[in-house]
Structure formats: C-alpha cells, structure tokens
Amino acid sequence: MSFLELKDLRIHFPTDDGLVKSVDGLSFSLERGRTLGIVGESGSGKSVTSLGILGLHKGGRARISGEIWLDGEELVGASQEHVRGLRGKKMAMIFQDPLSAMHPFYTVGEQIIEAYRIHNDVSKKVARKHAVDMLGRVGIPQPERRVDSYPHEFSGGMRQRAMIAMALSCDPELLIADEPTTALDVTVQAQILDLMRDLQRDFNAALIVITHDLGVVAELSDDILVMYGGKCVEYGTSEDIFERPEHPYTWGLLGSMPRLDREPTERLLPIKGSPPSLINVPSGCAFHPRCAFEERTAGRAKTEVPELLETEGGHLVRCHLTRERRRAIWENEIKPNLEAS
Amino acid sequence: MVTYIIRRLIWAVVMLTIVSIITFGIFFLVPRLAGATSESLAARYVGRTASAEQVKIAADKLGFNDPLIVQYGRFAKGIVAGADYDYGPGVEHCPAPCFGYSFLTRLPVWPDLMDRLPVTLSLAIGAAVIWVIAGVATGVLSALRRGSLFDRAAMGVALAGVSLPIFFTGIVSLVVFSYGTPFRITAPGGSFTPFDENPAMWAYNLILPWITLAFLYAAGYARLTRAGMLETMNEDYIRTARAKGLSERRVVVKHGLRGALTPILTIFGLDLGLLLGGAVLTESTYSLPGMGKYAIDAITNQDLPKVMGVTLVAAFFVVFANLIVDLLYAVVDPRVRLG
Numbered sequence: 276m277s278f279l280e281l282k283d284l285r286i287h288f289p290t291d292d293g294l295v296k297s298v299d300g301l302s303f304s305l306e307r308g309r310t311l312g313i314v315g316e317s318g319s320g321k322s323v324t325s326l327g328i329l330g331l332h333k334g335g336r337a338r339i340s341g342e343i344w345l346d347g348e349e350l351v352g353a354s355q356e357h358v359r360g361l362r363g364k365k366m367a368m369i370f371q372d373p374l375s376a377m378h379p380f381y382t383v384g385e386q387i388i389e390a391y392r393i394h395n396d397v398s399k400k401v402a403r404k405h406a407v408d409m410l411g412r413v414g415i416p417q418p419e420r421r422v423d424s425y426p427h428e429f430s431g432g433m434r435q436r437a438m439i440a441m442a443l444s445c446d447p448e449l450l451i452a453d454e455p456t457t458a459l460d461v462t463v464q465a466q467i468l469d470l471m472r473d474l475q476r477d478f479n480a481a482l483i484v485i486t487h488d489l490g491v492v493a494e495l496s497d498d499i500l501v502m503y504g505g506k507c508v509e510y511g512t513s514e515d516i517f518e519r520p521e522h523p524y525t526w527g528l529l530g531s532m533p534r535l536d537r538e539p540t541e542r543l544l545p546i547k548g549s550p551p552s553l554i555n556v557p558s559g560c561a562f563h564p565r566c567a568f569e570e571r572t573a574g575r576a577k578t579e580v581p582e583l584l585e586t587e588g589g590h591l592v593r594c595h596l597t598r599e600r601r602r603a604i605w606e607n608e609i610k611p612n613l614e615a616s
Numbered sequence: 617m618v619t620y621i622i623r624r625l626i627w628a629v630v631m632l633t634i635v636s637i638i639t640f641g642i643f644f645l646v647p648r649l650a651g652a653t654s655e656s657l658a659a660r661y662v663g664r665t666a667s668a669e670q671v672k673i674a675a676d677k678l679g680f681n682d683p684l685i686v687q688y689g690r691f692a693k694g695i696v697a698g699a700d701y702d703y704g705p706g707v708e709h710c711p712a713p714c715f716g717y718s719f720l721t722r723l724p725v726w727p728d729l730m731d732r733l734p735v736t737l738s739l740a741i742g743a744a745v746i747w748v749i750a751g752v753a754t755g756v757l758s759a760l761r762r763g764s765l766f767d768r769a770a771m772g773v774a775l776a777g778v779s780l781p782i783f784f785t786g787i788v789s790l791v792v793f794s795y796g797t798p799f800r801i802t803a804p805g806g807s808f809t810p811f812d813e814n815p816a817m818w819a820y821n822l823i824l825p826w827i828t829l830a831f832l833y834a835a836g837y838a839r840l841t842r843a844g845m846l847e848t849m850n851e852d853y854i855r856t857a858r859a860k861g862l863s864e865r866r867v868v869v870k871h872g873l874r875g876a877l878t879p880i881l882t883i884f885g886l887d888l889g890l891l892l893g894g895a896v897l898t899e900s901t902y903s904l905p906g907m908g909k910y911a912i913d914a915i916t917n918q919d920l921p922k923v924m925g926v927t928l929v930a931a932f933f934v935v936f937a938n939l940i941v942d943l944l945y946a947v948v949d950p951r952v953r954l955g
Contacts, residue, residue, distance in 0.1 A: 331858055363861030370859075375852040379951055380874055390860040425950045441860070 276344060277304035278481050279328075279449055284341035284351075286320075286327045293554040297323040299505035300341070305498075307448060310475060310482040312492030312513075314528065315502035316550045321485045324502075325451045328483075329366055330358040345449065364394040367447035371454035373434035377426040383410070383437045384422035391444045409440035414470060432463035436470065443474060450475070451483045456491055468494045489532045493517065501525050504551045504561035507583055511590035521592045521601040523566045526609045544612065560595060568604060572596060621943060628939045635931040636695070640688050643920050654680035660719045691716075695928075715928070716921035725925040728910070733929075735808050735906035739898065740891040742822055743829040748884065751834035755841025756873060759849065770838060777835025786828045786901035793824055808904055825902045829895060833887060840883065844876030851875060878949050882941055889937025893930020 286298040298320045305311045313321045326332045328343055330350065343350040345366065350358055370376035377386060387406040388399065395402070403422065410418035413436040426434055435455065442450060452471065456464040472495055475482045484495050492499055492513070499516040501509040501524060509522040520526055530544030548565035551557055563569045563576040572595040575581075583593040586601075594601060647657065658675035659666065666674070678701070679687055693699065694714035701708045701717070710717070715725040754774070758767040809817035848854065849872050857871040858864075894908030903909070907926055914922035946952045 326855075329859055331855060359861050359863065361861070362859055368856075368859045370852060370856060372852060376856045378853040378857070378871055378875070380949060382950075389862070393861050427951050441856075 276347060278307045278346055280304040280342070280344040281324075281328070282342040282344070284324070284327065284343060285339065286323050286332055287338045288333075288336055289338065290554070295553045296505050296556065297553055298327060299556075301502075301505075301507055302341075303500055303507070303510065305449075305481045305483065307481050308475070308479045309497045310484060310495050312496030312499045313483060313485045313502060314487065314489060314492055314499060316487055318550045318553060319502040320505040320553070321502050322453055325368065325453055325483060325485055328449075328451065329362055329368055330355070331362075360394075363390055363447070364445045365447055366449040366451065367442035367445065369435075369438055369442045369450065369452040369455050372458040373431070373438040374426060374458070376438060377434065377441075379426060382423050382425055383429065383441075384424075387422075387437070387441045387444050390441050394445045405444065406440075409444050410437065413437070413440045413443075413474070414466075415440070431459050432466060435459060435463075435467050439467075439470065439474065443478060446478065448480055449483070450478075450480045451485065453485045454487070455484065457486070457488070464491075465494075471495065489528055501528070504556055505553060506561065506593065507591070508562065508593045509591065510583075515590040519590070519602075520605065521586055521590070521598070522594050523568050523596075523604075524562050526605065527565075529613060530609070560593075568596060571600065617946075620946065624939055624942050628935050631935045632928075632932060633692075635935070636692060636928055637688065639924055639927050639931070640691055641684075643924050644684065644687060647920070715925035718922050719919045720917050725921050728922075729907065729925050729929055732905060732907045732910045734810060735904055736892060736894055736899070736908065738808075738811060738818065738822055739825055739829065739895055739904060739906055740888060742819075742826045743833070743895075743898075744884070744888050744891070746826055746830035747832075747834040747837055750830065751837025752841045752873075752880065754834070754838040755843075756845055756868065758838065758842045759845030760868065762846065767842075771842070774835040774838045777831050778839070780832070782828060782832060782897040783901055785831060786825070786898060789824055789828050790901070825895075825898050825904060828901075829891075829898045837880065837883075840880055841876060844879060845872055848872050848875035878945065881944055881948060885937045885941030885944070886934070889934040890930075892933035892937070894926065 280302075281304070282302050284298055284301045285296070288295040288297060301320075301324060303311065313324065315321045323332055327337075327339060328345075328350070332339065339351055341351060345361070348361075350361075377383070381389075384403060384406045387409060388402040391397070391402045391405055392399070397405075407418045407422050410422055415421050415433055415436050421429075421433075426437070429437060435458075439455075455471065456467050459467060468491065471482070471484075482495070484492060486492060496513050498510070498512055500507050501516070501522065503524050509516065509520065509525050511519075516525060517529070520529060524546070527544070527546035531546060533543060546565055551561050551564075557564050559578045560566070560569075560572075560576040560581050566576065569576045575595045579595065581593045581595045583591050586592050586598050592598075592601070596604070654675040655668070655671050657680050658678055659671050675681060679690055682690075690699065694710065694712070694716065696712060698712035699710050699714045699716075701710060710724050713726055715729070717724055718728070721728075754770050758770045761767050807821050809821055811818045845868075849868075853875070854867060854871055857867045862871070892907075894906060894911050896908035896912060898904070899906040899908035900912055907929065911923065911926040911930075913919075914926060
C-alpha cells in the first residue's frame with residue numbers, strides 16, 4: 276500500500292439548496308518523496324479534498340465517505356482526537372494567504388513554538404531554538420531577531436516562508452500546500468517554489484500541491500491530477516499531462532496558460548463558460564456544456580457519466596471520446612494551436 | 617512605547633482641563649443666565665439671617681464679582697493646590713483637591729465624595745467581574761453552538777437584558793429576593809458594609825445590585841462576544857491553528873477569543889469608566905450611598921459645588937479608563953503602531 280491512499284473519497288455538504296458534492300469519488304495514491312499536483316478551477320473540490328485529508332472539512336455538516344489511508348492507518352471514521360494528534364505532526368498544511376493564515380496577535384516565533392510544542396514535549400527554550408533553526412532553514416535572514424516579529428512585520432514572501440517553517444516544524448511526512456504562491460508577487464513565487472522543492476527533498480515528505488496554476492505544478496510535480504466538478508478527469512505523470520494530455524478540459528487549461536515561448540500578441544484560449552454548480556452537476560459528463568468536442572461522442576456525454584479509464588501506463592482519463600480520437604484531436608487540432616505562435 | 621504613553625497622558629490632562637472648563641462654565645454661567653446675581657449666589661453661603669450688606673461683602677470675598685477667567689483660575693487652583701475661603705468671621709482652608717463647600721451641609725465636597733467612592737467602586741467592579749465572565753462565556757458558547765437551543769435562549773435572554781432598564785429589573789429583584797418571603801436571599805438595600813470591615817457582609821449586601829447591574833451589561837457583552845467569535849472563528853488563522861493539531865479548546869480560547877477580544881476591551885473600558893462615576897439608577901434603586909446617589913441628591917438640592925465635584929470625578933474616571941484602554945489596546949493588538 277502506498278504512503279497515502281484515497282479510495283473513492285466523497286465529501287458532500289447538505290445545504291438548504293441541495294447536496295453540494297464537493298468531492299465525488301476521488302482516488303489516488305502518493306509515495307513519500309513524490310509530489311502530486313492537484314489542478315482545477317475554483318470550486319472543483321481541490322481544497323476540500325486537502326482539508327478532508329486533514330479532517331478539517333467542517334466536521335458536523337459534511338458527509339464524508341470512502342477511505343483515506345495514511346501510512347497504513349485509515350483516517351475516515353478515526354476518532355477526532357486521533358486525527359488531531361496526526362495533524363501538524365504527521366501531516367501539515369501550508370495555506371494560500373499567509374497574512375490571514377497566521378494569527379495577527381502572536382509573533383511568528385510564538386506560532387511556530389506552539390506548533391512544535393503540541394507534538395513535542397520540550398521546554399519553551401528548546402522550542403524557541405528550533406523555531407529559529409526552522410526560520411533559518413526556510414531562508415529568513417537574521418532568524419534569531421525575526422522570530423520575535425509579528426506576521427504584519429514580514430513581507431509576503433517572508434510570511435509564506437514562515438508559514439512553511441511552521442508547517443515543517445514537526446517534520447511532517449505529508450505536506451499539503453494549498454495555492455502556496457497565489458497570494459505572492461510573481462518574483463517571489465519562483466523563490467517559494469524553489470524552496471519547497473529543496474525542502475521536500477531534504478525532508479523526504481510526500482507533497483501535495485493544490486493550485487489552479489499549471490505553471491506551479493509544472494515546476495514541482497511528479498504526478499498531476501486534474502479535477503473538475505469534484506471528480507478526477509485526468510491523472511498522469513507530469514509528462515503525460517503536458518506532452519500527451521487527453522482530456523478536453525486539460526487542453527483548455529493548457530490553452531489558457533500564459534507561456535513565455537509564445538508571442539505576446541497571441542491570444543490565450545480561455546475555456547468558455549464557468550465551472551459547474553456542485554449542486555446541479557450537469558448530467559452525463561460534467562464538462563459537456565463547455566466541451567468543444569461533445570458532439571463527437573454521439574450524445575453519450577449528455578447522458579452517461581464517463582468512467583475514469585487507463586489509457587496507458589497509469590495515465591487515466593475520464594472521457595467518452597475514444598482514445599484514438601482524443602489523440603488525433605490533440606495532435607491535429609490542439610497542439611498545433613498551442614505551438615502555432 | 618514611552619513616547620506613546622506620555623502622549624496619551626498629556627492628552628488625558630488636556631481632556632480633563634477642557635471638561636473642567638466646560639463644567640465650570642455651565643455651572644457658573646447658567647445660574648446667572650437664569651437671573652441669579654453675585655449676591656444671590658453668595659447668600660447661599662452666608663445663611664438666611666444675613667443682611668444685604670453682609671451678603672455683598674461675602675460676594676466680594678468669595679470672588680463672585682471677579683471676571684469669569686479669574687474665577688475659573690481660582691477654581692482650578694483649588695483643585696490642584698487647595699483654596700482659602702474667607703467668610704468674613706474667619707478664613708477656612710480647604711485642602712487640595714478642593715471642590716468647594718456644599719451649599720446645604722457647608723461641608724467640603726471632596727471628603728464627602730471620597731466617602732462615597734468605595735461604594736461605587738465596589739458596585740462597579742464587582743458587577744464588572746460578573747458581567748465580563750458571564751457575558752463573554754455566554755457569547756463564546758452561543759457562537760460555537762450557533763443556532764442551537766442554547767444560542768437562541770441565551771440571545772433571547774440577552775435581548776431582554778439590554779432592553780430592560782435597571783429600575784425595572786432592580787425593583788423586580790428586590791420584590792422577589794428581598795421583600796418577597798419565599799426567596800429571601802438578601803437584606804433590603806440601603807446598607808453598605810465596607811470590604812475591610814466584613815468581606816462577607818460586603819458581598820452579601822451587594823450581591824443583588826451586582827447581579828442586576830451585571831445582567832444589563834452581560835447581555836450586551838454576550839451579543840458582542842458572539843458576533844466577534846462568529847467572525848474570528850471563520851478566519852483563516854483558526855483553520856491554521858486546527859491544522860497544527862491544537863485541541864479545540866485551545867483553538868477557541870487562545871486563537872478565537874484572543875482575536876475577538878479587542879472590541880470587547882474597548883467597550884469594557886468605557887463602560888467601567890462611566891460606571892465608576894456613579895451607577896445612578898442602580899444606586900438609587902438599592903439606596904446605595906454611592907456617587908450616583910450623591911449626584912442625584914446634589915441635583916435635587918441644586919447643590920452646585922457637589923454637582924461639579926461629582927461631574928469632574930466622573931469625567932476623570934472616563935478619561936482615565938480611556939487612557940487605560942488605549943494603552944491596553946497596544947498590548948492586545950500588536951498592529952497598533954506605537955510611537
């Protein structure tokens with residue numbers, strides 16, 4: 276069994292308007308030292324997935340089913356107290372906006388010390404030294420001075436570094452980064468990505484990077500999972516997704532990604548329409564109302580939910596188009612357009 | 617930090633000076649606008665049997681014919697350094713801080729006020745402890761169990777609490793718990809035992825006014841805390857705290873409540889400051905000889921020096937409480953820049 280395994284995970288939220296199926300039958304596995312990128316638009320269920328793994332999906336109201344295995348332990352149905360003991364220690368999370376994700380009234384040091392001391396029975400002094408070490412390790416200059424600064428006294432990039440230091444303080448084996456660079460300046464984004472790559476190698480942790488930005492996953496990921504409407508629509512290695520993508524939604528994402536190797540005059544190719552409502556998910560393939568190739572499925576896309584099937588060597592695609600047809604479309608219609616410029 | 621404190625202190629002194637000018641202005645000008653003359657004012661000091669000539673001399677000696685600014689200067693000097701009053705037959709020294717003499721009892725105002733202070737202090741601080749604990753605890757629980765029976769019941773009671781005036785809840789409480797035979801838990805109001813004399817009697821005599829006063833305020837604090845907690849518990853940093861593996865209690869108290877504390881602290885300072893100047897309604901309802909009762913009596917008797925004294929002391933507490941809140945604010949919220 277892999278280090279982390281999700282099997283048919285479903286997280287549904289009953290609301291007054293109906294059942295919100297944020298995550299609807301998601302399965303994947305991840306080994307230590309590997310990085311999985313989860314990509315999708317807002318509302319595709321990627322953040323809920325990560326919160327679900329940590330058991331932070333607003334417990335009372337959500338209905339969670341399926342299995343989450345972490346290092347041989349089943350987390351769905353495990354006691355709250357047990358999962359709490361794993362949080363921060365075995366699995367940690369880096370959040371999107373470090374300014375709002377850190378408590379404004381406590382110093383950065385206090386917050387790291389707190390995280391460290393919950394899971395390690397050490398004196399404040401030892402914990403403080405550890406906090407300084409961690410801050411140094413994530414590249415914060417003068418850590419013994421900065422440890423007493425408040426989050427608002429840090430720049431955005433430094434704050435995200437401090438957030439990373441806090442997440443790594445207990446040496447977690449699974450690290451989930453939810454949009455780790457979205458709130459940062461472009462110039463800082465690359466630094467943070469470099470840092471995360473280096474640290475992941477040092478800590479040999481399993482890393483999940485959740486983002487809407489294919490550029491970020493391209494930098495970091497070994498494997499990529501594309502989510503749409505709470506479901507995985509395509510899964511494969513980084514190479515599979517960038518070189519041989521087979522799902523029309525993935526094509527759309529690639530087309531809407533700005534690239535330096537394209538002419539500035541070239542227009543991006545945005546995906547038309549907007550992400551589906553998770554309450555009234557479109558019938559059949561959830562992507563069919565936005566899909567340019569829907570009519571080539573002989574109407575199946577409108578009525579039948581496609582299966583997630585292996586196309587070759589661990590590359591999974593959820594699409595009614597036949598494999599040959601998908602490849603032909605990619606080679607003849609999509610790829611030339613992406614490269615045309 | 618030091619410059620910040622000094623700046624706030626200077627500001628507090630300026631505020632008090634302004635308040636004293638306005639108070640002085642009102643109380644010395646208003647009677648004149650109403651037709652009083654220096655002589656009729658002086659008559660209050662010399663007694664009814666005095667001749668017109670004696671009154672005129674007294675008015676001169678008391679300085680009622682001096683320009684207003686001189687009179688204010690004398691008044692301010694009395695507060696800071698003490699004053700000498702020349703009645704004719706002899707000079708009486710009024711030690712600082714001198715707020716003058718009561719028209720009615722001819723006793724200096726300040727010692728009288730200071731006699732009343734422990735009552736008001738006991739009442740206000742005791743009630744404050746109760747209302748902060750009860751209000752904040754109720755607010756936190758309500759926020760955490762939002763929409764539950766407890767939440768709705770607590771908010772219903774809180775609404776009643778903020779809406780019902782003291783003279784209603786106070787009298788009801790007296791009828792039920794003091795005069796009413798079945799639930800008699802405390803003596804009828806009117807008796808105050810100093811804390812250092814007998815702490816048990818002190819608390820026993822104050823328990824009803826404490827609870828009545830605390831009920832009024834706790835209700836507001838419960839609503840304020842609930843709103844604040846609902847907001848902070850949705851903050852990203854609460855999710856971070858949970859992701860660290862903190863126990864829920866720690867998440868709520870150390871991270872949630874800490875984030876919601878600032879507005880509560882602000883309101884608390886203002887409320888307590890106002891109350892220290894005299895909980896007028898509570899003291900009247902329970903016949904407690906505090907500053908509020910003192911103020912009411914002074915106003916009813918048109919005893920101007922007393923009214924001015926109690927006004928300035930009340931103003932002092934409000935300004936002082938504001939000063940403390942400002943300083944605490946910087947401690948509670950490090951984002952408040954000092955300097």
